[in-house]
Amino acid sequence: MDQFTCLLVDDEPLARELLVTYCGYLPQLRIEAVCGNAFEAKTMLQEKAIAILFLDIHMPVLDGIGFLQTLKTRPQVIMTTAYKEYAVNAFDLAVCDYLVKPFSLERFIRAVDKATENIGSLNNHNPVAKEADDHLFIKTEGKLYRINHDELLFAEANGNYTKIITTDKPLTPAMSFSSLEQQLPATQFVKVHRSFIINKSKVRRIEGNRVFIGEQEIPIGKNYRDELFKKLGL
Incomplete structure (x- = not known):
């Protein structure tokens, strides 16, 4: 089974714990790091090859949307937030999925499936994916x-x-x-x-x-x- 490296970014300890628990149910996910703010996350992205980024929006100093705008290249991004109103801004930045807290394990799995399918399409140079990218x-x-x-x-x-x-x-x-x-x-x-x-x-x-x-x-x-x-x- 292919494994996908993950970076979890959220300033709330309970939210981070939930993400760790949910990731633990899926053997294809391997957590590389867990961060409490965007600056720690940026360092991790520079040091490690990350396939899927789970990213909160409301964080101190630099929020999730602002953080994404600083990245030239991005992994598959799954936003995790309590605020529905940022969905349009998130999808403008081509995020993979947008999870509104509290989200269920089932909803989490659907988001992960979407991210891994996207990665598979890119890796396999799927012509359908190319067509979708025009x-x-x-x-x-x-x-x-x-x-x-x-x-x-x-x-x-x-x-x-x-x-x-x-x-x-x-x-x-x-x-x-x-x-x-x-x-x-x-x-x-x-x-x-x-x-x-x-x-x-x-x-x-x-x-x-x-x-x-x-x-x-x-x-x-x-x-x-x-x-x-x-x-x-x-």
Whole structure:
């Protein structure tokens, strides 16, 4: 049986104990570490290969949502929280599942099954998984939009929001620029400025320190120019 390494992060001792107990029922899970805050967890992620991260939201200094936004690469993330209202923010960050405390063992097992299936799909290069990865969902103005990667022209940081320009319409979801960047495939999208990320297949021309997507002029930051040209094969 394959084993999946786990990191448990919660500032409440009883919540940590429950997670340890639940994990103990599933022989495929191996707990690598149990942490009480995001800073301990960040250290563990740097030191150990973690497959599944169980993460609380309300924690001191740096909460779970903020912590996820600091991670460039993530394991499968299962949020564990007493607060339902953060679900949209969590799924904007592409978490695997969202467990609302108190959750049952049955609900916990379903979340773990989803995480391990995701890992299996990635490891096996499942074509169905690849097909599912050609889009993302964007929530804005109370609506959920499915955006195919090929429809996304570029995105611009806009304070606490991100302006997303598609072939259909502009969208301004309440999500950070960094969280959108983490959801986009690096093979297709490239950051050309601290405030802009573009779909490289949509580049019409480059003039000096400007790249054009359609008629839209986008600046190229000096620290990003080499990576852009590398991604374009130049």
